[in-house]
Amino acid sequence: ARAALEKKEYSVARENFQSVYSKSKNKDEKLEAAFQAAECYYKANDMKNAEGWYKRVLNSSPQNADAQLKLAETIKAQARFTDAIIEFNKYKKLNPSDPKIDDKIRGCELALKWKNEKTRYIVENVKSINSKWSDFAPMYYKKDQIWFTSDREKGTSKRQYGWTYNFFTDLYKVNYKVDRKNPNNIKYDVPVLVDKDKLNSNYNDGTPAFDSKGGVVYFTQCNGKDGKGGFCRIWTAKLAGQEWVDIMPLELTPDSFNSGHPSLTKDNQIMYFSSEMPGGYGGKDIWYATFSKRSKTWGDPVNLGPTINTEKDETYPFIHEDGTLYFSSNGHVTIGGTDIFYSTGSGTDWSTPVNMKSPINSGGDDFAIILAKDKESGYLSSNREGSKGQDDIWRFHMEPLVFTLSGVARDSKTQQLLSNTTITFTMSTETGKITVKTDNKGYYKISLKPKTDVELFGQHEDYYDSKIAFQTTKGLEVSTDLVQDLYLNPFDYENAIRVEGIYYDLDKANIRLDAAKILDSLVINLKKYPKLRIELGSHTDCRADSLYNENLSQRRADSAVAYIVRNGIDQERLVAKGYGERMLVNDCACEGTWVKRNCTEEEHQLNRRTTVKLLGNDFKPKEEPKKEEPPKDQKGKPGAKPGNTTQPKR
Numbered sequence: 001a002r003a004a005l006e007k008k009e010y011s012v013a014r015e016n017f018q019s020v021y022s023k024s025k026n027k028d029e030k031l032e033a034a035f036q037a038a039e040c041y042y043k044a045n046d047m048k049n050a051e052g053w054y055k056r057v058l059n060s061s062p063q064n065a066d067a068q069l070k071l072a073e074t075i076k077a078q079a080r081f082t083d084a085i086i087e088f089n090k091y092k093k094l095n096p097s098d099p100k101i102d103d104k105i106r107g108c109e110l111a112l113k114w115k116n117e118k119t120r121y122i123v124e125n126v127k128s129i130n131s132k133w134s135d136f137a138p139m140y141y142k143k144d145q146i147w148f149t150s151d152r153e154k155g156t157s158k159r160q161y162g163w164t165y166n167f168f169t170d171l172y173k174v175n176y177k178v179d180r181k182n183p184n185n186i187k188y189d190v191p192v193l194v195d196k197d198k199l200n201s202n203y204n205d206g207t208p209a210f211d212s213k214g215g216v217v218y219f220t221q222c223n224g225k226d227g228k229g230g231f232c233r234i235w236t237a238k239l240a241g242q243e244w245v246d247i248m249p250l251e252l253t254p255d256s257f258n259s260g261h262p263s264l265t266k267d268n269q270i271m272y273f274s275s276e277m278p279g280g281y282g283g284k285d286i287w288y289a290t291f292s293k294r295s296k297t298w299g300d301p302v303n304l305g306p307t308i309n310t311e312k313d314e315t316y317p318f319i320h321e322d323g324t325l326y327f328s329s330n331g332h333v334t335i336g337g338t339d340i341f342y343s344t345g346s347g348t349d350w351s352t353p354v355n356m357k358s359p360i361n362s363g364g365d366d367f368a369i370i371l372a373k374d375k376e377s378g379y380l381s382s383n384r385e386g387s388k389g390q391d392d393i394w395r396f397h398m399e400p401l402v403f404t405l406s407g408v409a410r411d412s413k414t415q416q417l418l419s420n421t422t423i424t425f426t427m428s429t430e431t432g433k434i435t436v437k438t439d440n441k442g443y444y445k446i447s448l449k450p451k452t453d454v455e456l457f458g459q460h461e462d463y464y465d466s467k468i469a470f471q472t473t474k475g476l477e478v479s480t481d482l483v484q485d486l487y488l489n490p491f492d493y494e495n496a497i498r499v500e501g502i503y504y505d506l507d508k509a510n511i512r513l514d515a516a517k518i519l520d521s522l523v524i525n526l527k528k529y530p531k532l533r534i535e536l537g538s539h540t541d542c543r544a545d546s547l548y549n550e551n552l553s554q555r556r557a558d559s560a561v562a563y564i565v566r567n568g569i570d571q572e573r574l575v576a577k578g579y580g581e582r583m584l585v586n587d588c589a590c591e592g593t594w595v596k597r598n599c600t601e602e603e604h605q606l607n608r609r610t611t612v613k614l615l616g617n618d619f620k621p622k623e624e625p626k627k628e629e630p631p632k633d634q635k636g637k638p639g640a641k642p643g644n645t646t647q648p649k650r
Contacts, residue, residue, distance in 0.1 A: 001013050001017045001019075001020055001033070004016060005036060010039075010043045010044055013040050014040035014041060014044070017033045017036045017040065018033070018037050020032075020033035021033040021034050021037060021056075031057060031060055031061055034053055034060070035053075035054075035057045037053045038050050038052075038053030038054045038056075038057065038067070038070065041053060042070060042073075042074065045077075045364070045365065045390055047074040047075075047077045047078050048074075050070070051071060051074040051078070054068075054070050054071040054074060063094060065091060065094040068087065068091040068094055069088075069091045069095075069098075071087050072084050072091055072104070073104075073337065075087055076088075076104075076107070076108060076336065076337075076363055077336060077364050077365075078363055078364075078385065079111070079336075079362060079363030079364075079384070079385060080363070081108040081109075081111045081112050081335070081363065082108075085105055085108045088101060088104050088105045088108065089105070092105075103333045106333055107333050107334050107335050107336075108335070110333070110355070110357075111335035111358065111363065114335065114357040114358045117357070117478075118478040118479065118480075119357070119358070119359060120398040120399050120401065120478050120479065121359050121396050121397075121398055121399075122184075122359075122396060122397055123359045123360065123380075123396040124394065124395055124396070125387065125388060125392055125393075125394055126188065126379070126392070126393045126395050127388060128188040129146075129148065129188055129191055129393050130387075130389055130392045130393055131150065131152040131388065131389055132152075132388065132389045133150060133151050133152040133166050133167070133390065134150065134151050134166060134169070134389055134390040134391040135148060135149070135150045135152070135172075135381075135389060135391060135393050136149050136150075136206075136367070136368055136381035136391040136392075136393060137149040137206055137207040137208075137261075137316065137368040137381055138370060138379040138381070138393050139207075139208045139209060139370060140210075140370060140372075141173065141208075141210060141214060142214050144175055144176060144177065145173055145174065145175050145176070146173065146176065146379070147172065147173045147194060147208045148171075148172055148174070148191075148206075148393060149169050149170070149171065149205075149206030150169060150170060150191070150206075151166040151167045151168060151170075152166075152167065153167055155167050155168065155169075155193065155200070156168075156170055156200045156201065156202055157170075166390070168202065168203050168205075169205060169206045170193055170194075170200045171193070171194040171195075171200055171208055171219060172191045172192065172193055172194060173191065173192060173193075173194050174188050174189055174190070174191040174192070175188070175189040176189065183377075183397075184377070186395070194244075195243065195244050198237075198243065198244050198245075198247060199217070199219070199237060199247065201223075201225045201227075203221070203222055203223035203224070203225075204220075204221070204222035204223060205220070205221050205222075206220055207219060207220040207260055207261050207262070207316070207368070209262040209263050209264055209271075210264070211268045212264075212266055212268055215238060215239045216236060216238055216239070216268075217236065217237050218234055218236050218250070218262040219234070219235055219237075220232050220233070220234060220235070220259075220260030220261060221233060221234075221235045221249070222258075222260075229255070230256075231255060231256060231258050231259075232258045232259060232260045233249045233250070233252075233253070233255060233259055233260070234250045234252055234262050234273060235247065235248065235250065236248060236249075236250055251298075252271075252273075252289055252301065253275050253277050253287075253301060254277055257275060257276050257277040257278070258275065258276050258284070259273060259274065259275035259276075259277065260273065260275075261274040261317060261368075263317045263318050263319050264319070265319050265323075266321040269290060269291050270288055270289070270290055270291070270319070271288065271291070271298065272287070272288045272304075272317040272319050272325065273286070273287055273288075273289075273301075273317065274286055274287070274313075274314065274315040274316065275287050275301065277301070280303055280309060281303070281310060282309065282310050282313070282314075282331060283311070283313040284313040284314060284315050285304070285308075285309040286304045286308055286309060286314045286315075286317045286325075286327055287301040287304065288302055288347075289301045289302070303348070304348055304350060305349075305350065307350045307351075307352065307353070308327070308343060308350050308353060309331075310329065310332060311331060312329070312330050313329065313330055313331065313338075314327055314328070314329045314331065315327065315328050315329075315367065316328045316367045316368040316369070316381075318368075318370050318371070320371055320375065321373065322375075323344060323346070324342055324343070324375075325342065325343050325344070325345070325350065326340060326341070326369050326371070327340070327342075327343075328341075328365075328366065328367035328369075329341055329353070332353055332355070333355065334355070335355070335357075335358065335361050335362070335363065336363045336364050336365060336366060336384075337363075337364060337365040338365040338366060338367050339355055339356070339361040339366055340355075340356045340360055340366050340369045340380065341353035341354060341356065342356060360380065360396060362382060362384035362385070363385070364383045364384040364387075366380060366381070366382045366384065367380070367381050367382070368380060368381040376397060377396065377397040377398065378395070378396055378397075379393055379394065379396070380394050380396065381393055382394055399479065400479075401473075401476070401478075401479055402479040403447065403448040403450065403452075403476065403479065403480055403481075404446065404447055404448065404481045404482065405425075405445070405446055405447075405448050405456075405471055405482045405483075406443070406444060406445035406446075406481065406483060406484075407443075407444060407483050407484045407485040408438070408441070408443050408486075409423070409438050409444070409458045409466070409485070409486045409487075409488060410442065410485060410487050410488070411463070411487075411490060412487040412488060412490075413489070417441055417442030417443075418438060418463070418488060419439060419440045419441065420437055420460070421442065421444075421458045421460045421486070421488070422435055422436075422459045422460070423435065423436050423438065423444050423456055423457075423458050423459075423486065424456065424457055424458075425455070425456045426454070426456070427448070427452050427453070427454050428452055428453040428454075429451070429452045434446070448471075448482070450473050450476070451473060451474050452472065452473045452474070453471075453474065454470065454471045454472065454473075455468055455469070455470055456468070456469050456471070456484065456486070457469065457486065458486040458488055460488055461529055461530065461531060462490065462529075462531075462617065463488035463489060463490055463491050464488060464489045464490075465488070466486040466487060466488045467487075469486060471484055491529065493529070493532060493614050493617060496525045496528075496532070497522065497525065497526075497532065497534055497612045497613075497614055498612070499519075499521070499522050499611075499612050500518075501515065502515040502518050502519065502560065502609060502610040502611075503515060503605055503608055503609055504538075504556055504608040504609070505608075506541075506543075506608070507544070507552065509552060509556045509559045510559060511559055511560065511563050515610075516563065519560065519563050519564060520567070522564065522612065523567045523569060526569050526573070527568065529617070530619070531618060531619045531620075532573065532614065532616075532617055532619065533573045533575075533614075533615040533617075533618070533619045534573065534575070534612050534613060535575040535576075535577050535615055536561055536564075536574060536576055536610055536611075537557065537577045537579055537610065537611045537612075538553040538554070538555075538556035538557035538560065538576070538577070538578050538579065538609070538610045538611075539556075539580070539581070539583055539607055539608065539610070539611070540552050540580055540581050540608055541581065541588065541604040541607040541608050542588060542589050542590035542591070542604075542607070543590060543604070546580055546581060549580040550578055550579075550580040551578070552578075552580075553578030553579055553580045554576065554577075554578030555578070556578065556608075556610060557577055557578050557610065558576045560610045561574045561576040570619070570621060572619070572622070573619050575615065581607070584607050585609075586599075586603055586606060586607070588603050588604055588607065
């Protein structure tokens with residue numbers, strides 16, 4: 001068992017350790033065997049069995065901090081995040097000085113939080129590609145093909161890999177067709193080996209990357225073509241017709257350290273890859289090398305730096321054509337064993353990596369992501385719950401962003417819902433205004449486009465316009481139903497018709513220019529509030545006899561009404577009333593006890609006026625009677641009745 005473990009033949013070691021556990025009567029041997037059996041299951045990503053064996057260890061040795069930590073990790077990998085937090089806290093009591101334990105607990109807390117957040121991502125297992133073995137590291141090739149890595153049977157090698165007891169990995173390819181009407185409906189052909197006896201060896205081959213024209217492939221090859229090499233290196237080949245030729249390792253990194261997972265920029269000038277060679281920050285780091293057009297060789301590798309790389313493993317870089325770097329890490333705060341992150345930058349200057357959250361990441365290991373040009377879809381590798389094999393290829397796509405804006409219109413004082421309220425929208429993505437009416441419950445709803453600023457306000461015939469409200473879909477990354485209620489103040493009709501300054505010249509009834517301007521403002525409000533009915537009451541000063549003044553005031557009222565009617569107001573809404581000299585606004589009377597004898601002309605002017613009084617808010621225009629069409633002759637012309645050749649009488 002120990003010998004197999006030393007050679008990293010975990011499947012063999014696991015069986016032997018389990019045999020030791022069942023047969024040995026030595027307590028220390030049984031404890032070691034249980035722990036190493038758990039470790040072997042853990043290495044093979046069999047978390048359920050690993051959990052059971054770690055629990056055996058802790059039953060015998062409750063203070064075993066290593067077993068406690070690994071138990072928490074296995075539970076986390078199964079997406080049981082609440083249980084994992086409990087187990088991590090147990091470990092924290094055993095080893096409070098561990099600098100990473102709080103990050104592990106934080107990862108579980110984030111997983112619980114993100115699980116309840118809205119997301120555009122839909123992640124689905126590509127069952128027609130996956131097998132009961134490990135299938136991972138997909139890569140687009142041209143427009144209708146994907147290459148990937150698999151250790152399924154019937155590959156180039158009949159030998160099994162001691163780590164997993166699966167076969168050695170090979171490069172496979174699969175053609176696919178996209179439904180034009182539904183781009184997320186994809187049909188995949190049966191996967192086949194790539195160029196069986198050339199690119200693929202009898203040992204581990206995988207993780208392909210291509211130049212922009214698809215004429216050069218870079219891939220990871222382990223153990224060498226003859227199996228004598230002990231490490232993984234990046235190899236390359238060129239396409240000649242239908243065959244790959246010039247297959248050789250890149251002289252990029254020392255051959256005594258593992259390197260692989262290549263990814264090229266759109267211009268083919270920079271290659272990102274993962275390596276555990278010296279000069280890094282931990283286990284496996286992400287590096288880059290620049291291609292020299294002059295020497296046609298790759299330059300010395302440069303480490304991306306501590307913003308990207310940690311003391312653990314950063315692997316499977318993918319550089320999108322827009323310059324965004326995607327990679328996998330178990331050193332940053334993760335919700336699973338390995339999570340997928342992204343960062344922007346270049347050289348050694350990169351932004352803080354961002355976790356892609358669930359459902360891109362899970363409680364398991366998530367890695368080797370690729371994205372389409374528009375970044376709306378792509379593929380990733382994962383051993384999450386629901387996988388068909390040990391590692392599976394999963395496809396993801398983003399649902400279209402759907403935004404709505406809804407709300408109700410209310411009376412600001414009574415909170416009454418206001419039906420038939422006109423809501424007017426001005427949008428940054430539309431050229432004109434959009435209007436909708438609230439329903440009988442005061443409710444409205446419209447659709448919005450992404451990256452749109454919106455201004456809206458409500459109008460109701462019995463209310464002042466609402467304040468302008470603002471909403472936006474800018475910055476929203478998931479579909480959202482925005483809510484905006486509008487509150488309208490009840491209309492103060494008395495204030496709307498309150499006018500001052502409709503004055504008349506002495507012994508005149510015509511509308512002066514200054515009075516016309518005031519009547520114009522009244523017309524505007526009458527049009528704005530079409531149910532209002534008003535009285536125009538006119539007055540005189542005391543000069544002339546009372547009967548004459550009664551008639552003069554009536555003519556003034558009629559004159560005001562006529563002016564308003566000429567400006568488009570229905571006469572049925574208006575009442576003209578003359579009050580003569582009966583309602584003076586001052587004591588400039590000509591008869592009586594309290595008489596001011598020496599009133600100025602300005603004081604008399606104040607009495608020669610028209611006032612406005614509200615009669616109601618219930619006007620309904622009369623329906624015009626339907627006009628009867630004259631009878632038509634047989635040819636459809638107006639005139640004689642059918643069959644009558646004589647002209648109708650006039």
